[in-house]
Amino acid sequence: MDHPFKDPTPPDFDPGAPVRSGVPEHGRVPKYYAVKARVEALVDDLAEGDLLPTERDLALRYAVSRETVRQALRELLLEGRLRRKGRGTVVSGPKLEQPLALVSYTEGVRRQDRRPGRSLIGLDRLPCPAALTADLGLRAGEPVWHMERVLLADDERVGLESTYVAVSRVPRLAADFEPDSSFYTYLGEVVGLPLGDADERIETVLATPREALLIGTPPALPMLLIHRLSRDTGGRPLERVRTLYRGDRFSFTAHLTPATHPRPTPGA
Amino acid sequence: MDHPFKDPTPPDFDPGAPVRSGVPEHGRVPKYYAVKARVEALVDDLAEGDLLPTERDLALRYAVSRETVRQALRELLLEGRLRRKGRGTVVSGPKLEQPLALVSYTEGVRRQDRRPGRSLIGLDRLPCPAALTADLGLRAGEPVWHMERVLLADDERVGLESTYVAVSRVPRLAADFEPDSSFYTYLGEVVGLPLGDADERIETVLATPREALLIGTPPALPMLLIHRLSRDTGGRPLERVRTLYRGDRFSFTAHLTPATHPRPTPGA
Numbered sequence: 071m072d073h074p075f076k077d078p079t080p081p082d083f084d085p086g087a088p089v090r091s092g093v094p095e096h097g098r099v100p101k102y103y104a105v106k107a108r109v110e111a112l113v114d115d116l117a118e119g120d121l122l123p124t125e126r127d128l129a130l131r132y133a134v135s136r137e138t139v140r141q142a143l144r145e146l147l148l149e150g151r152l153r154r155k156g157r158g159t160v161v162s163g164p165k166l167e168q169p170l171a172l173v174s175y176t177e178g179v180r181r182q183d184r185r186p187g188r189s190l191i192g193l194d195r196l197p198c199p200a201a202l203t204a205d206l207g208l209r210a211g212e213p214v215w216h217m218e219r220v221l222l223a224d225d226e227r228v229g230l231e232s233t234y235v236a237v238s239r240v241p242r243l244a245a246d247f248e249p250d251s252s253f254y255t256y257l258g259e260v261v262g263l264p265l266g267d268a269d270e271r272i273e274t275v276l277a278t279p280r281e282a283l284l285i286g287t288p289p290a291l292p293m294l295l296i297h298r299l300s301r302d303t304g305g306r307p308l309e310r311v312r313t314l315y316r317g318d319r320f321s322f323t324a325h326l327t328p329a330t331h332p333r334p335t336p337g338a
Numbered sequence: 339m340d341h342p343f344k345d346p347t348p349p350d351f352d353p354g355a356p357v358r359s360g361v362p363e364h365g366r367v368p369k370y371y372a373v374k375a376r377v378e379a380l381v382d383d384l385a386e387g388d389l390l391p392t393e394r395d396l397a398l399r400y401a402v403s404r405e406t407v408r409q410a411l412r413e414l415l416l417e418g419r420l421r422r423k424g425r426g427t428v429v430s431g432p433k434l435e436q437p438l439a440l441v442s443y444t445e446g447v448r449r450q451d452r453r454p455g456r457s458l459i460g461l462d463r464l465p466c467p468a469a470l471t472a473d474l475g476l477r478a479g480e481p482v483w484h485m486e487r488v489l490l491a492d493d494e495r496v497g498l499e500s501t502y503v504a505v506s507r508v509p510r511l512a513a514d515f516e517p518d519s520s521f522y523t524y525l526g527e528v529v530g531l532p533l534g535d536a537d538e539r540i541e542t543v544l545a546t547p548r549e550a551l552l553i554g555t556p557p558a559l560p561m562l563l564i565h566r567l568s569r570d571t572g573g574r575p576l577e578r579v580r581t582l583y584r585g586d587r588f589s590f591t592a593h594l595t596p597a598t599h600p601r602p603t604p605g606a
Binding site (some may be wrong): 099100103108145148149165167170171172265266267268269270271272273274275277279284292293294315320321322323325326327328 | 367368373413414416417434438439440533534535536537538539540541542543544546547560561562585588589590591592593594595596
């Protein structure tokens with residue numbers, strides 16, 4: 071997967087016309103999209119962290135309005151090709167590739183030579199909400215922990231993780247656990263509850279205003295949301311996790327083999 | 339995964355206030371978000387396909403401007419809770435859950451009692467683009483097929499699939515293959531090339547204008563993009579696929595076990 075190609079249009083149309091991908095057979099290229107294609111070509115020639123010319127310069131260069139440039143840049147920002155830095159716009163690095171696997175966030179980020187971190191938003195003990203009893207194998211009202219943490223990569227806020235776990239499984243969580251560390255390492259090495267298996271569901275959503283504020287994203291940014299239900303090695307439910315990742319900073323990878331078949335969800 | 343919960347905010351704040359999820363501890367709920375939460379509560383009480391009150395009615399009901407209602411509805415449309423039908427807005431069904439597994443689109447959709455379909459956009463024979471030679475194990479210029487198909491579920495356009503495969507592996511593709519059928523069934527049963535394994539990468543992107551036109555989505559709709567590189571049972575590269583799914587209509591599921599570990603990408 072080292073050579074992703076951006077565009078499904080075969081390059082035999084006209085190699086000098088990258089804007090082809092914006093055109094239906096009988097259609098026209100929207101003006102902002104033609105500008106976007108040119109800025110993308112510009113970005114391809116720059117290195118990560120390099121400063122992009124200003125909106126005004128780009129508008130002059132391409133003889134279009136600043137609003138047209140702004141629309142082109144907006145898409146490139148949402149897609150993670152560019153990012154804001156101070157008052158300027160710079161070229162982003164590639165998206166982080168996180169494996170869809172039973173490894174922790176910490177381990178996934180380390181594999182890419184980035185420094186993982188987590189910042190605690192809250193750790194609360196509360197009666198198990200009715201919507202979670204089936205997933206956690208609890209009765210309504212049994213005590214659960216709700217732990218919410220902002221995910222960091224090299225001190226950049228990149229996600230928000232919300233974990234529910236029965237207090238009976240990890241009674242000393244509030245006392246023992248260092249919130250900046252890996253919860254799975256804690257579960258496996260301190261509590262003696264290694265992960266057995268998990269079901270995940272991944273979708274794209276818009277961050278709520280609260281989530282956007284906590285992660286520091288623009289509110290319209292598409293996010294990747296992963297729901298996870300983990301079980302211990304004996305098959306008992308362990309935790310219910312909802313993790314939101316910046317869509318402009320993350321992708322997820324999976325290796326599929328004939329053995330990788332989806333298991334029917336256990337009955338509620 | 340039958341009981342997704344929408345919101346990481348523990349419900350002990352105030353069960354009567356679903357808009358809490360829009361509020362940072364010290365913040366205010368944006369007005370459109372309060373309206374969105376109320377419309378969501380309304381949608382929860384309706385059935386799939388039920389008609390939502392008009393924008394005007396909702397604006398009157400909540401004593402806000404129509405623009406505020408429109409912003410709330412726009413997010414619910416992007417998230418797939420609502421969809422346009424004729425001139426009205428109706429309640430959507432749940433997102434389709436497609437397994438991240440070595441099954442075809444056809445099989446994944448059938449499992450959910452939806453009728454899969456595919457509509458051919460183009461099948462071209464062209465020299466292998468340089469960007470794909472490593473993935474396909476070919477030299478630049480060797481002939482490849484590029485097949486592009488719109489994915490359908492119950493006649494609704496839900497995605498766009500772009501497949502590259504060496505002509506030498508499936509020389510009779512243009513003559514033999516029924517474009518509305520499963521390519522993997524063709525590979526396995528007609529050509530005698532069953533899939534061995536695959537690497538996938540999933541991310542969220544914005545559709546290009548051409549893609550949005552082909553799938554019939556609004557241009558700003560977040561999409562899920564899956565890159566797949568498949569190999570035959572002997573480990574030789576078979577196809578390179580780029581599939582775009584409507585983010586408001588699809589989610590992907592995976593079952594993770596300790597054996598589900600990501601394999602290093604084979605060297606380019």
